[in-house]
Amino acid sequence: MEGSSSESTTAPKELPSSSGSHKSSEAAANIGVAIRYWLELEPYPPGSARSLWLFVDDDWRHLDNPNVSIQVSVQEAFCECSQRLEVLVWYSGDAIKGLVVKTK
Numbered sequence: 001m002e003g004s005s006s007e008s009t010t011a012p013k014e015l016p017s018s019s020g021s022h023k024s025s026e027a028a029a030n031i032g033v034a035i036r037y038w039l040e041l042e043p044y045p046p047g048s049a050r051s052l053w054l055f056v057d058d059d060w061r062h063l064d065n066p067n068v069s070i071q072v073s074v075q076e077a078f079c080e081c082s083q084r085l086e087v088l089v090w091y092s093g094d095a096i097k098g099l100v101v102k103t104k
Contacts, residue, residue, distance in 0.1 A: 029097045032056040034087040037078050039071060054096065056089045063096035073101045 034054035043050040049064035052074060063070070077085040083104075090098040 029090040029092050030057065031088065031090055034074075034089050034099075037074055037087070039066075039075070052096075054087060054089055054099070056091060059094065061089060061091045061094050061096050063099070070099070074099075077101045 034056050036055035038053040038055075038060070040050045040052070050066075051062040051064050052066040052071065053060050053062050054074070055061075066074075074087055076082055077087050085101055086104050088100050088102055089096055
């Protein structure tokens with residue numbers, strides 16, 4: 001439906017510059033580019049959620065219980081052979097609210 005206010009999308013209407021984080025006017029989340037990652041293969045401590053950790057804006061942020069698709073996409077973005085991808089992260093505090101793997 002064109003022009004419908006009930007349209008939904010998983011992508012931002014406008015991608016922000018990768019030059020740093022800023023507050024989004026539509027949500028209370030910061031946006032930044034991840035420069036390192038750490039994937040827990042087993043949750044620690046036992047009984048806690050298994051998490052994907054991304055280093056964004058000088059701090060570690062986590063996404064609990066990432067699905068296989070997210071894990072593979074993030075790993076490919078950080079692969080030595082991939083100089084063309086980056087991980088853009090929406091976060092609040094140390095919790096990741098959303099992410100996309102995109103071309104640089």
